[in-house]
Amino acid sequence: MEKTDRFYGVIAITILTFVFLPIIWAFQGYLLFHTLTENISIIIHILLFVVGSRTYKFSKNTVVLFISTAYLYVAALGFLHALSYKGMNIIVGIESGMATQFWVARRMLEAVSLLLATFIGKKALSFVRLNIVYALITIGVIVSIFTGIFPVCYIDGIGLTTFKKITEYVIILIGVLTLLRLKALGKSFDLVYVKVIGWAIAFGLAAEFVFTLYVSVYDSFNGIGHLLYLFSSGLLVVFIVREGLDKPYNIMFHTVYEKSIRDHLTGLYNRNGLEEFAHASFERAKRFKTTFCLLMMDLDNFKMVNDEYGHMEGDEALREFKELLTRAFREYDIVARLGGDEFVVLMEDGADLAAIAQKRLETAMETWKATNHRRRQLGISFGMAVRDAGSTATLAELLAVADALLIQEKLKKHS
Structure with missing residues (x-):
């Protein structure tokens, strides 16, 4: 989730x-307000569960899995709280105080779960x-x-x-302990x-404090408490979506992208990567009039290495040569393997x-060959193409020029 999306x-x-x-x-009364507020909170909690649990195989984030799972059952108790609220008249045999009992149980389960989440780690x-x-539970x-069996709350x-008020203060205390433990999540x-x-x-926590003040389930303190609680749940969505959805998928897409532009054997750029970064560099050169040199x-x-020692040894030689390349050139030079033994x-x-x-x-090649008898027969041929400042030459054209010069050098060696 980017900063603007979060905002x-x-x-x-x-x-x-x-x-x-x-x-x-x-304009529509407290009962509709309460029903909408609770239903939105329930939907948010169920979405937290869906996101956290379904993306766990990618995120491997046990904290997110734990929190999101807890919120499924928080949502279940919240659903019963909404159904049993005074004036709903949906469940037969419901007493008006049961809604408050479901609320207290819901918040205690939520508070304890958030505190426990700070101890999970990995x-x-x-x-x-x-x-x-x-x-x-x-x-x-x-x-x-x-x-x-559950104590009367309202x-x-x-x-x-008294039980309800004491329980609210216990929930507040648990919340404060959770805040103090947040460094562990950092x-x-x-x-x-x-x-x-x-x-x-x-x-x-602010919602819990307000919930200790109301006398009627329809009064202002109860309503304000529900609004603060809904806002709290909304902020949790930002956290869960970021850690459970955005981060793992960003990592996954970045991994796929890296594989598409990297050579699997050496880790250097492949032709796709070379073309992408060359195009970006040439576009930038239109403003800054940069000279480029392509060395093939x-x-x-x-x-002979493959034939005498096998392809595994040939692969190892390519990986060793990659190390020579990256040390010989600068960190910001674009180094790529086009295929085979061509770089x-x-x-x-x-x-x-x-x-x-x-x-x-x-020079590095000579040292390499001198220290490994399986590399002594190797040599290296070059072809160079220059793209002057202001030139419109494409990468394909530079590769063609460098390739032609490379072939000429190899023919001279053979003759």
């Missing part, structure tokens, strides 16, 4: 939370076992609420119970996104500097 995402959730939903509350997790644990909570006409995640999850937790070379008698270097300089680099490579 627009935060703007969108801000408008939804603090503009659109309050308008619904003001530990291996079983997705199946993780779901079994969360499913058992969630089922246990639901059963305890419907059987009356009484109509009286307000919040080892595995970009700092900016650790700050995002920190802000998400902070808004969640191939190894003399390379076939090309494109330099942003004239023939004089190219000749110096060529001499450096020839």
